[in-house]
Amino acid sequence: MSDTEMQTKSFPSPYELKAPAGSEGWESLYPYNLVFREELREQEEGRFWFCDSQHWPNVFKPFEVTMVEFASRNLGAYNTRHYLVPPANGIDYRIHNGYNYFSPVPVPPEQIAARVPHFLERAGYYFQNWESLLENWHTKVTDNIKAIEAIDFTPLPEMVPMETITEGVGYDPSVDLFEAYDKLLALAYRNWEHHMEFLNLGYVAYLDLFQFCKEAFPGIPDLAIAKMVAGVDSVLFRPDDELKKLSTLAVELGLQDAFTRGDGNAEATLTALREAPRGQEWIQAWEAAQDPWFNYTSGNGFYGDDKYWRDDLDIPMGYIRYYVVRVAAGETLGRPKDELIAERDRIAEEYASVLDDEARATFEGKLGLARTVYPYVEDHNFYIEHWTMGVFWRKVRQLSNMLHEQGFWPQPNDILYLSRDEVRPVLFDYASAWAVGTEPIGPTYWPKEIERRRAIIAALEQERPQPAFNTPPAQISEPFTVMLWGITTEQVQQWLGSDDAEEGVLSGMAASGGVVEGPARVITNASQLGELQQGEILVAPVTAPSWGPVFGKIAATVTDIGGMMSHAAIVCREYGVPAVTGTGKASTTITTGMRLRVDGNQGKVTILD
Structure with missing residues (x-):
């Protein structure tokens, strides 16, 4: 298909795509700046938007929008204001029919050259001091997680403690309640800032290697370049590795019967282990593995109803049960890391051998940097999406359940149907009625409003998202769009129903x-x-x-x-x-x-x- 032919095809406009039946008025559930507004129609229809179902595959409940806002804003800030990545600013984002859509913002060609020296200086400092800065990053992130863990949402007391009087405190627990909520959001936001501190540098280093290889080795497959940095020792694999260790230990201790009988329920399995010889030894190892490695979700951490291993022990126990059967059958559970490393070194040497000394030194320098920074591309996922967000959502659920018990909404997790900015007035309503000695207004307002919103969300969930909006560019070359999302010129042609498709x-x-x-x-x-x-x-x-x-x-x-x-x-x-x-x-x-x-x-x- 020629560029001219491709331009004759287009995805629908978001302004023309109707909402699913029963979801009318869905726009009111989301912030004004995240929906396609009629007064901006000409501008918004002039841009190509694609659905980021990779990170946000589900319809947003209002509170869950917080995460796309934190993530997208901070991604943009590091590209645009911190490192000045030469070809790429941030990624604009909108919500349509409950799903998230992205539109990369390129740097105008005439501005790219001026950003290069700033980028080299700023990114270069991080690359040169990677280990010490990353060690500091771990400290910052884990300190914030501990601070989130320490937050506690409890009902306001019948009367303030006597110590408030005798110590002249001069304020009541409503101050702590308000500050705890503000702190919860602030700490999550801070860790999302840290999330992006290293992430795009990992992509940039790989992209630099990628572009060098494409020029130095004409025809090299993309997969061959990716294999050159394989065999990473990422903490993202550590939770699964812990389950494999526990499974191997269970067989070594002769405990497999406790796992293979029954339905794999965690409590039933643990009960059986407590009665088995050496069962307590295994239970101690199981408990030791949980902090922090069970702060892991079977989802992706962006949604309030994602299930975490720590909160639903049946999930990891079910995996262990499967692994125990395999270990008992004599299988080896480890990832093929040694083979991956041997293969990556073989491929790298095969290509390096055709270069002259100067080009080879350049290639090995870029490859070495990519291998150094590449693990972070996955490591951050455990620390932020899994660990930070697991603790964050646990605290959100605690607050929601507390307000549920005060009569504000019918189900324990219904806070998710409020935006984060709507929660603050609810807290004041609760604290004000407590102070005055009356009943809060919220229980007469929110149950009906939440049921209205629940019905809208349910209606939106009945339809899968449109993959993209508007006319795509003739060529998609923005590197992050291609590398991270796989949105390529050929892919868009396939979405549009290319006549050339097999x-x-x-x-x-x-x-x-x-x-x-x-x-x-x-x-x-x-x-x-x-x-x-x-x-x-x-x-x-x-x-x-x-x-x-x-x-x-x-x-x-x-x-x-x-x-x-x-x-x-x-x-x-x-x-x-x-x-x-x-x-x-x-x-x-x-x-x-x-x-x-x-x-x-x-x-x-x-x-x-």
Whole structure:
């Protein structure tokens, strides 16, 4: 398809796409600056927007918008104001029919050169002092997590403690309540600032290596470059590694019967272990692994109802049960790290050998930097999306349940149907009535309003999001869009229904090598992971890093969105699972049971039925 032909096709305008029946008025649930406004129609229709279902695959409840705001604002700030990344500013964001849409903001070509010296100075300082700055980063982030853990939301007392009088405190617990809520948001925001401090530098270092390789080695596959930095020792894999260690220990202690009988329920298994010889030894190891490694979600941390291992011990215990069976059968559970390292070194040397001394030194310098900073591309995910957000949502639920018990809303987690800015007046309503000696107004207002909002959210959830809006550019070359989301010119053509598309073949990113055939299992929610059977091909809108424990079952992975540096791609490479990411519509085109051929070398998924 020529550029001219591509321009004749377009995605619908967000202004023309109707809301699902029953969701009318959904715009009022979200901040005014995050919906497509009629007075900005000409401007907004002139830009290309794509749905970021990689990070936000579900409809937002109002409170959950907080995370897309924190993440997107801070991503933009580091590109635009901290490091002045030469070709890329931030990524603008809007919500439409409850889903998140992104539009990258490029730097005007005439301004790029002026940003280069600033970027080299600022990013260069981080690259030169990476280890010490990263050590400081860990301290900052974990200190903030501890501060969030210390926050406590309890009901206001019948009367203030006598110490308030005798010590002349001069204020009541409402002050602590207000400050605790403000502090909760401030600490989460601060850790999202830290999230972006190193992240794009990891991508920039890899992109620098990538661009050098493309110029120095014409025709080099993208996957070959990605393999050069494989074999990472990321903390993101540590929770799964802990489960494998616990499973191996269970077999070594002769405790496998406690895991294989029953349905894998954590409490029943622990009860059986308490009665077994050496069972207490295993329980001690289990308890030791939980802090911090069970601060891990089967989702992605962006939604208030994501389930965390720490809060639902049946999740990790279910994985352990599966691992115990494999260990008892004599299988080895470890990731193929040694093989990945040997392969990456072989590939790097093979390409380096054709360079002259000067070019080889440049190549090895860029490769060394990329390998140094690359682990952070995944490490941050555990510290922020999993650990920070796990603690954050736990405190949000505590506050919500406290207000539920005071009669403000019908269900314990209904605070999610309020925006973060609507919660503050609720707290004042509660504290004011407590002070005056009357009943708060909220219990007469919020239950009905929350039910209205609940119905709107439920209606929005009935439809999958439109993949993109408006006319795409003739060529998509913005590097982060391509590497992280897998949004390429070819991918957009496929979304638009290119006349060149092969029937029964989906194209995407060759994200992790290998060719396999097998039956498909379409998973749209983490709660369905238990349905996966040995040897099936996982097909999903997107995978979460915490799905690692199921990778021992599956033959391959196929996702709708994601580039070479997406979490799905990185995790699949580290587990040695073939993967094609960024297909656009695999999860809606393929149905469970279809037989597929997944070619992770070429980025092709063929429906064989």
